[in-house]
Amino acid sequence: MKKDEVPQDKSNLESANFKELCYAVDENGEYTTVNSSGWDPKTIALNKAIEDIKERVEDAKQRVLNNQSSPIEYYMEFHKMDLPILASYVGMWKWRVKRHFKPKVFNKLPKKILQKYADVFDVSMEQLNNITLHGN
Template sequence: MKKEEVPQDESNIQSTNQKELCYAVGEDGKYTTALSSGWDPKTIALNNAIEEIQNRISNAKERVLNNQTSPIEFYMESHKMDLSILASYVGLWQWRVKRHFKPKVFQGLSNKMLQRYAEVFDVSLETLKDITLYKTPEIKNNTPDEN
């Protein structure tokens, strides 16, 4: 990549006014560094991944409201976690966490156990039990073609 080819596309890192450093070849054929504001193929991949997460969250939300799963699954998705990550945060076996996804099992959990989840998800016990109280932190999704 030549120095003048270092991509300067719009991207999600601009929200914090940052640029990333790249290595590129200067006119004299010597390697040098240059800052890049972003690159569309990367941004599209990232945006697709975020959209996928949003879908998982809304899907989990719907199933919680239909009493098909417990709020734990919704909060897990909201925190971009999967079963193994959540299990290591609460310090339980994966199968136990999975069992807590069952609405009936969830109803019977002790406050102590619920508190462990509430701490990981950074919510109160009430909010943990009732996902309609939860305010999703806004996840920005800037597609490259919208300014």
């Protein structure tokens, strides 16, 4: 990549007001570094990934509202987590966390365990029990 070919496309980096560093060759064939504001092929990939996450969150939300799943799954998706990550944060086995996705099991959980989830998701107990109280 030549120095003047380093892409300067619009990207999500703009919101944080910073540019990333790329390596490119100058007129004399020497390597140098150039700041880049972004590149469309990867911005598209990132935006697609974020869209996918939003879809997953919305999907989980509907299932919770239909009483097919517990709020734990919704908050997990909201925080871009998957089962292994959530299990690691609450310090429980994966199968145990998965079991808590069942509304029946969730409704009988002791306060202590619910508090663990609430802390990890950074929500109040009321919000944990009722996802409609969760902002955005």
